[in-house]
Amino acid sequence: MKTKKSQVKMFETIAILVIFFFLVGIGFIFYSKIKQTSQSAESEEYFSTKAIELALLAEFMPEIRCSADIVTDIQNCIDIGKLDVLNNTGIIEENLNYYYNILGYSDIYVAEIYPNSGIVWRIYSNPKPANNFLGKVQTQIPVAIYDSISNKYSFGVLYADLYR
């Protein structure tokens, strides 16, 4: 009966090994799922950081900010004269390569809310091609739009749309 006994023992050993590797396999699958989730969270975090970077770059662009000689308190102040020039002359489109290195695939525009709602100035427009579009994230920054001729401030919003 020794042979049968040893066969039973071997079978037991094999069964334990099978269960062990089965558990290791489950653990590995579980770990890889968690890693996948963590990687997509990191990617989302990176994209969020890029969106903040873009918003700050847009807010502090010297091409639109109020000049310190004219306005002493220039915190989130935008000059309407500069907006008109950018919107009407297309200077940024002519230098798209330069601005692409700074702003990437994004849209930056300013909309007046009060007193005249509906006025929009397009500063930079470089959306991703339609066949490569994966969505976009918008950041809104309230700004004071200063008119140096009339010495008045309007309330506006600077929109920075970043494409994925």
Added chain:
Amino acid sequence: MILYLTNTHSGFYMQIFTDKSKKSQMEIMGLVIIIILVSIGMLLTIQFVVKKQPEDIRKTFTHEQLAANTVYALLRTTTDCKDRSLASLIQDCSSNRPNGLINCREGKLSCEYAEDVISSVLNSTLEKWNKDYYFTIKSGTLSIIALGSQCPNAKTSSLPCCPIPTGIIAKLDICV
């Protein structure tokens, strides 16, 4: 179980050897497997508990700068009421309670006109972006203007701000 019969000078000697070595090996292997599984489980648990979910950085930044910039830009805005800034209308409202003295358009006085302008701007911005808020302007403990509703849970507040002198504080809470 192994039986040994030994013939010694004093007689037969029986020794019994049980198969303990293989049994103990199996027991140890079982223990090792359990320890490995428990260790992996603990490592994963620690990874979840200790490693915090990354905060939504963009959301935090957006709320903070939105609150601060909205208040700052609002107070500097020039209104249609005799080309006065919102800050000066609020100051007049605070100094000449309850309605203010400056006569604006449509027969409204400074307090009502300022509140209308602020309400219109916040409706076109924060409400349109589906952000709950609570905007207050206070002079000491007295509330001059209060718009929106108090945040039930967490909120991001603007810092006490800007160009209104004489102890008037404008504050915007954006509910998280």
